Amino acid sequence: MIIVKSITHFVANEQLRMQNHMLEMLTATISHDMRTPLNAILGLGGNISKYIKDSQGLIFHKIMMNSSKLLLFLVNDLLDLFRIKHGKFLKNEVLSDIRYEISEILEVFRLQSDQKGLKLLFDCEASIPRYLVIDIQRVKQILINLLGNSLKFTMRGSIAVHVDLINSLEESTFLKISVCDTGIGIKQEDRKKIFKPFGKLEDTANINTCGIGLGVSICKQIVEGLGGEIFIEDQCSSMLCSKQSSNVKSSPQSPGTTFVFTIHLMPENLLRPSDLYCASNNTSFSRKSFDSSSQIHIQIDTQYQPTVNKFDTQRPTVLEQHQKMFLRGSNKQTLSNIQRRLSQMNIEIQRDKDQQSELQEQIAQGCLCTKKNQILIVDDNVLNLMTLQHILQDVLFLTADTALNGQDALEKISQSKLPCIQCSQSADALSQPSPSYRLVIMDCNMPVMDGFQATQEIRRLYGRDQLYVVGLTAYTTEEFRVKCLRAGMDEFATKPIMREKVKEWGKIIKGE
Numbered sequence: 001m002i003i004v005k006s007i008t009h010f011v012a013n014e015q016l017r018m019q020n021h022m023l024e025m026l027t028a029t030i031s032h033d034m035r036t037p038l039n040a041i042l043g044l045g046g047n048i049s050k051y052i053k054d055s056q057g058l059i060f061h062k063i064m065m066n067s068s069k070l071l072l073f074l075v076n077d078l079l080d081l082f083r084i085k086h087g088k089f090l091k092n093e094v095l096s097d098i099r100y101e102i103s104e105i106l107e108v109f110r111l112q113s114d115q116k117g118l119k120l121l122f123d124c125e126a127s128i129p130r131y132l133v134i135d136i137q138r139v140k141q142i143l144i145n146l147l148g149n150s151l152k153f154t155m156r157g158s159i160a161v162h163v164d165l166i167n168s169l170e171e172s173t174f175l176k177i178s179v180c181d182t183g184i185g186i187k188q189e190d191r192k193k194i195f196k197p198f199g200k201l202e203d204t205a206n207i208n209t210c211g212i213g214l215g216v217s218i219c220k221q222i223v224e225g226l227g228g229e230i231f232i233e234d235q236c237s238s239m240l241c242s243k244q245s246s247n248v249k250s251s252p253q254s255p256g257t258t259f260v261f262t263i264h265l266m267p268e269n270l271l272r273p274s275d276l277y278c279a280s281n282n283t284s285f286s287r288k289s290f291d292s293s294s295q296i297h298i299q300i301d302t303q304y305q306p307t308v309n310k311f312d313t314q315r316p317t318v319l320e321q322h323q324k325m326f327l328r329g330s331n332k333q334t335l336s337n338i339q340r341r342l343s344q345m346n347i348e349i350q351r352d353k354d355q356q357s358e359l360q361e362q363i364a365q366g367c368l369c370t371k372k373n374q375i376l377i378v379d380d381n382v383l384n385l386m387t388l389q390h391i392l393q394d395v396l397f398l399t400a401d402t403a404l405n406g407q408d409a410l411e412k413i414s415q416s417k418l419p420c421i422q423c424s425q426s427a428d429a430l431s432q433p434s435p436s437y438r439l440v441i442m443d444c445n446m447p448v449m450d451g452f453q454a455t456q457e458i459r460r461l462y463g464r465d466q467l468y469v470v471g472l473t474a475y476t477t478e479e480f481r482v483k484c485l486r487a488g489m490d491e492f493a494t495k496p497i498m499r500e501k502v503k504e505w506g507k508i509i510k511g512e
Contacts, residue, residue, distance in 0.1 A: 011210060030380065034071075034075050035072075035075060038068060038071060038072050038075070039383075040089065041064075041068045042068050042069070042072070045061070045064060045065050045068065046065070046330075048061060048210055049061050056390075057114075059111075059386075059499065060390070062111055063111065063386060063387065065385050066108045066111060066112075066383065067383055069108050070144065070148075073140070073141055073144045076137065076141055077141060077145075077215070077218050080138075080141070080218060080221075080222060081218055083478075084218075084221045084222070084225065084285070087203070087224075089221075089225045091135045091138075091225070091226065092135050092137060092138070093133050093134055094133070094134075094135075094136060095131050095132075095133055096131065096132055096133075096134055096136035096162065097130065097131055097137070098124070098128060098129075098131075098132050098134070099124050099128070099130075099163075101136050101139070101140060102122065102124070102139075102140075102143065102161060102177075103122060105140050105143050105144065105147070105361075106122055106147075106161065108144075109147050109148075109151060109159075109383070111383070112151055112381075112382040112383060113159065115149070115382040115385075115386065116154075116202070116382060116404070117156065118151070118154060118156070118157065118158060118159060119157070119158035119159070120158070120160075121158055121159070121161070121238075121240055121241065122158055122159040122160070122161050123160060123161070123162045123163070123234065123238040123239070123240040123241065124162075124163045124259050125162075125163060125164045125165070127164070127165055128163055128165060128175075129166070132175065132265065133265075133266075134175065134263060134265070135263075138222050138225075138226060139177070139241065139263065141218075141219075141222065142177075142222060142223060142230075142261060143161070143177070143179065145215035145216060145218065145219050146179040146216075146219065146259050147159065147161075147179060148215065149215065149216065150179055150181035150183060150257070150259075151382075152380055152447055153181070153183040153184050153257075153447050154181045154182060154183035154184075155184075155404065155448075156182065156311070157181070157182025157183075157185065157256075158181070158182055158241070159177075159179070159180070159181045159182075160178075160180045160181075160236060160238055160240060160241035161177065161179055161180075162177070162178040162180065162237060162238035162240070162241060163175070163177050163178075163238060164176045165265075172264060172265075173264075173265045173267070174262040174263060174264055174265060175262065175263040175265055176226060176260065176261075176262050177260070177261055177262075177263075178233070178236055178237065178238065178258055178259065178260045178292050179258070179260075180236035180238065180241045180256065180257070180258040180259075181256055181257055181258075182256045183256055183257060184255075184257075184447070184448070185255035185256055185257050186232060186257050191232050194216055194232070195216055195217055195220045195230070196217060196289060211492075218386065219261070223261045223262070223263070226264065227261050227263070227264030228261055228263045228264055229258070229261070229262055230259065230261040230262075230263035231259075231260055231261075232257065232258065232259060232260070233258045233260050234258070234338070235258065236258045238484070252418060284497070294474045307375050354494055363471045372416055372436075373398070373399055373400055373401045373437070373508050374398065374437055374438040374439060375392060375399075375400035375401070375437065375438070375439045375440070375441070375505075375509070376400065376401050376402070376403060376409060376412055376416075376437045376440045376441070377389065377392075377400050377403070377441045378402075378403045378404075378405070378406065378408070378409040378440065378441065378442045378443055378446070378451065378454065379404070379441075379443040379446070380404050380443065380446040380447055381443075382403055382404075384443070384495075385402045385404075388400070388441065388497065389402065391497065391499065391502055394505060395499050395502045395506070396502060396503075396505075396509070397507045398506075398509070400441075401416075401437075404446070405446045405447055405448040405449055405450075405454075406442075406446060406448065406449030406450055406451060406453055406454025406456070406457075407448050407449040408448075409440065409442070409454050410449075410457055410458070410461075411438060413436065413440070413462070413467070416436045416437055417436050436462075436466060436467070437467060438467070438468060438472070438508070438509045439467075439468050439470065439505055439508055439509055440458070440467055440468070440469045441470045441472055441493075441505075442454060442455060442469055442470065442471055442472060442489065443472045443473070444471055444472065444473040444475075444480075444484065445473070451471060451472075451473075451487075451489075452483070452484075452487040455469050455471070455487045455488045456487055456488055458488070459488040464488070464490075468488075468490050468491075468508050469488065469489045469490050469491075470489065470490065470491045470492075470493050470505070471484035471487070471489040471491065471492045471493065472493050472494075472495065472497070473492075473493075473494060473495070474494065475493045475494070476494050480492075
């Protein structure tokens with residue numbers, strides 16, 4: 001009996017060891033096989049731009065390069081996940097120009113932020129040394145995940161990255177990096193869940209937060225492996241971020257989120273004081289982190305110009321001083337009210353003129369209902385939107401409208417049902433609504449409202465005859481296909497979308 005139990009335990013241990021070995025080999029093989037084509041894409045892709053003369057081609061090139069870089073970081077995430085699980089995580093500290101490296105990551109997201117109308121800001125304190133001995137690859141991996149989530153859940157405003165040095169009570173030095181956004185925010189009761197794998201934030205009402213998941217969990221483990229910690233703060237410490245946030249009206253729907261992570265720095269990792277950046281109070285936030293001989297240019301937002309005394313926020317401007325001198329006396333309030341009312345009247349008159357001009361222009365053009373776009377693409381990833389738009393334009397010669405989530409899509413569909421000026425004046429405008437979208441390409445997993453919820457609402461409002469909805473996802477399982485069809489989608493398509501599939505959609509739009 002004892003011999004049988006011993007053999008059973010031995011066999012179980014051997015099976016576990018073989019499974020771990022197979023998993024290690026599989027991870028290494030996948031990493032190697034993915035890096036091989038990525039090496040060709042990134043290596044040759046970086047040199048192709050000089051052969052591209054068309055401006056549209058340069059945009060395509062930038063999308064391809066940014067997507068390839070993000071894929072490379074996902075491969076690194078996969079490897080780190082395995083290393084952490086099996087206790088094989090090791091630091092890879094190298095001499096790095098922290099400003100250049102972070103600016104390079106921001107440029108990967110620049111195209112997406114511009115398309116969404118978001119400001120992407122970088123604020124690096126002057127006390128940061130020019131070079132740091134740090135595991136820059138892991139720092140960039142963490143930033144990729146945090147910036148990706150901020151971009152996903154921020155609909156307006158800005159995303160800012162702030163870098164600073166902090167000293168603990170134990171006289172240890174940490175590099176502190178904050179990623180602050182003006183997005184939907186995370187409720188206090190949900191903040192502990194955010195760092196769990198594939199966590200859905202149940203207490204964040206009416207907002208779909210699926211898909212935050214594994215990335216933030218990996219970030220936590222990487223940061224802890226680098227001797228730091230990651231957490232959420234109530235406010236961002238960057239002056240640049242504070243200035244930008246003050247220009248965006250805060251609301252309960254967009255309180256924003258500030259992720260902060262720290263990296264422990266050894267004393268020998270901090271270089272001598274002569275390597276520090278020196279910046280006086282009247283310098284802007286535009287800084288170069290390279291020698292004059294370098295050919296690399298870093299684009300950092302330069303709209304913020306600090307005053308001579310950055311803490312003196314009450315100091316009046318020259319214009320304000322003249323206004324106070326002119327309005328000194330008992331009539332100051334009266335004059336102020338008159339000026340305000342005149343300004344308001346001028347704005348209203350100009351608005352009426354603009355609306356009248358727009359109305360006359362629409363009437364002159366005739367009925368615009370038949371000129372509406374027949375395709376709506378719904379996806380929270382801007383690169384996916386741009387890619388599908390260009391494929392549809394190239395294959396079907398049709399332009400498409402876009403939406404960033406299900407709620408946005410419902411609003412676009414509702415607006416497209418409204419008749420134009422000419423049709424609205426006809427007697428049967430209400431009985432015969434204007435043509436709407438014929439095809440909706442709907443991503444399944446999106447923030448705020450996902451594709452399943454949006455499709456169910458579309459079917460409730462418009463039935464199945466008016467809109468053909470295609471479910472778009474990266475999943476290929478039969479279970480997911482059934483889920484799409486049950487939600488009311490007419491078709492299930494997996495990424496990437498090829499030209500042949502787009503041609504099939506063209507037949508649907510033509511009614512064939």
